[in-house]
Every structure is written in structure tokens, then in C-alpha cells.
Amino acid sequence: MNADAAANAEHFEKNRLNWDERAAIHAASTSYDLDWYRSNPGVVGRVVDFDRAYLGDLTGLSVVHLQCHIGTDTLSLARLGAADVTGVDQSGASLDVARQLFADTDTPGRFVESNVYDAPTALADTFDVVYTGVGALNWLPDIDRWSAVVSALLEPGGRLYIREGHPMLWAMDDDLTADGRPQLRYPYFETNDPMVFDFDDTYVDTDEKIAATRTYEWNHSISEIFNAVTRHGMNITLFEEHRTLEWKMFEHMVDVGNGRYELPPEQRDMCPLMYSLGAVKQS
Ligand SMILES: C[S@@+](CC[C@H](N)C(=O)[O-])C[C@H]1O[C@@H](n2cnc3c(N)ncnc32)[C@H](O)[C@@H]1O
Numbered sequence: 001m002n003a004d005a006a007a008n009a010e011h012f013e014k015n016r017l018n019w020d021e022r023a024a025i026h027a028a029s030t031s032y033d034l035d036w037y038r039s040n041p042g043v044v045g046r047v048v049d050f051d052r053a054y055l056g057d058l059t060g061l062s063v064v065h066l067q068c069h070i071g072t073d074t075l076s077l078a079r080l081g082a083a084d085v086t087g088v089d090q091s092g093a094s095l096d097v098a099r100q101l102f103a104d105t106d107t108p109g110r111f112v113e114s115n116v117y118d119a120p121t122a123l124a125d126t127f128d129v130v131y132t133g134v135g136a137l138n139w140l141p142d143i144d145r146w147s148a149v150v151s152a153l154l155e156p157g158g159r160l161y162i163r164e165g166h167p168m169l170w171a172m173d174d175d176l177t178a179d180g181r182p183q184l185r186y187p188y189f190e191t192n193d194p195m196v197f198d199f200d201d202t203y204v205d206t207d208e209k210i211a212a213t214r215t216y217e218w219n220h221s222i223s224e225i226f227n228a229v230t231r232h233g234m235n236i237t238l239f240e241e242h243r244t245l246e247w248k249m250f251e252h253m254v255d256v257g258n259g260r261y262e263l264p265p266e267q268r269d270m271c272p273l274m275y276s277l278g279a280v281k282q283s
Helices: 003-027 034-039 046-055 072-079 092-104 116-123 143-153 222-231
Strands: 062-066 084-089 110-113 127-133 154-165 195-198 214-217 234-242 254-257 260-262 274-281
Touching: 003 092, 003 214, 034 072, 034 092, 046 072, 046 127, 046 154, 046 274, 062 072, 062 116, 062 143, 072 084, 072 092, 084 092, 084 116, 092 110, 110 116, 116 143, 127 143, 143 154, 143 222, 143 234, 154 234, 222 234, 222 274
Parallel strands: 062 084, 062 127, 084 110, 127 154
Antiparallel strands: 154 274, 195 214, 234 274, 254 260
16 A cells, blocks of 8 residues: 555545444434435435436436435435435445435335445446535545546446536635635645544534544545546536535525525625536447
């Protein structure tokens, strides 16, 4: 193992401990609202509902959801008619919640505990669709290696869909300037060294505290993402930048409903908050 690989193994392990703790907190939260999925057969969550317009028909397709966390979006993909769904995550505690949610809703599905980078070996399978995002890429040190994984998981002609926080957003401080503007704080481009955080809270409505506070994250610029996708044999077929975000990152954000937030009207057009990217693996 080279020095970077050893360092990243340590980073992944710290991140896993953090996500293992978050799993139970998220499962009990009104934000993820697992009971809503249990008591409403067929409903699709807000994240995937937004993505429907871009995803295309999933009927009869095999879908792998990378970094599926507690499986709410994976369940939504199944409810959109995918023939089979597979969730991958390195947090075993998250997958326990996902498996229980699938059992409670009588939904067939498979969950595999694996680091994204080991997914082709762990799954030993290929798929029609790779779905991922909404707080996924920022946990990965190397966008090129991620793209190689996506390509290895896709059938020829299969498609990638990701909706993710925009790298411009990840580069910003959570705190606004004194006069109420978002400000740059972190790298926009991928860096060898991760950003290091120590937070004892999480993004759902809870008073619970996390003991495993240390996490490591990386940003990846738009050109790095585009180049990685195309370098590994996928043609980009969709790219759209969004003015809405799935979480209230800045205190002055406006709630626009359906769990989404925007910058206030005078700042709304200044900066993208998320993007959708679709790509098709060359045959
Ligand atoms: C914010 S969640 C993204 C999921 C989804 N958008 C959601 O909100 O439910 C991030 C997930 O990525 C997983 N994760 C982080 N780093 C990973 C890695 N290297 N390999 C596999 N999973 C990883 C975490 O365990 C966590 O479940």
C-alpha cells in the first residue's frame, strides 16, 4: 500500500464510523421519515421525484445505487419500476436500516457493504443504470478512479445519472459574510489532502450528538468530473445546473417546498447549488 492509499484507508475508516453513527439517527428522523415509505406503498421520495424528469424510464432495468445510505432513494428507484435494485455503501449500519426498510415494504433488493472503489469486485456484476449523488462524491478522494468504477459497473449502452452538490457549493463556507453573502473557503479543485472536519451534529432535525466526529472530504471540479467520465468511455448526454439544494446550507436560504432551498431572490442567479449529469457508456 503506498502512502496515499494508506492515508485514504484511514480516511475511509473514520468516515465509516461517522456514517455508522448517523444511520440510526437518520432512521429515527422526520427528515428521512421511513414510516412515510412504509405506510404509503408506491410513493417516491423527494430526491428521486426531482430526478424523474432526467432519469428516463427505469422499467425493467437493473439499477445499482452507489452510496445508498439507508436506502430511501434506492427504494424510490425500485418503485419507479426497476427490475432489480442493488445498493452499495461502506456503512454496514446504514445497510441494516436499508434492508429492514425493504423487508418492511416487501421490496426485493440487494445491499452490499463495500467501499465504492471496491464495488466492481464486491458486486461482480454489471447494470443498466448507475445512480448516485446528493452528498456522495464529496466522500471520495479520486474522481478518476470513481469514474473507472462507474464504467466497470455499466453494461455497454448503460447509463450513469448523478445529481450532486455543485463543486462551487462545496467550496463555500457554511457561514455567510457579515453582509449576508456566501463566501469561498475550501478548494474548488480536487486536492491530494482532504478537507478535515470535526462536527458532532448531522443534517437531520435531531438533538443527538455524534461521537465519531472526524470526517474527511474532497471536492472535484466540473472539468475534473467531465474529463473523468469521458476518459472512461462514457458520453455525457445531460448536464444541468440547479438553483435549488436538498438541505439548508446557509441560514438565509429560502424554503421553496418539497424539502428544497434556494438562495434569496437577489442572490438566486449568482451561483449554481447542484447539478444533474447523465452519461451513456459507449457500446
Ligand atoms: C449523504 S449519504 C448519500 C446518500 C443519499 N443521498 C442520502 O441522503 O440518503 C453519503 C453515504 O456515502 C457513504 N460513503 C461515504 N464514503 C464512502 C465510500 N468510500 N464508499 C462507500 N460508501 C461511502 C456513507 O456511508 C453514506 O451512507
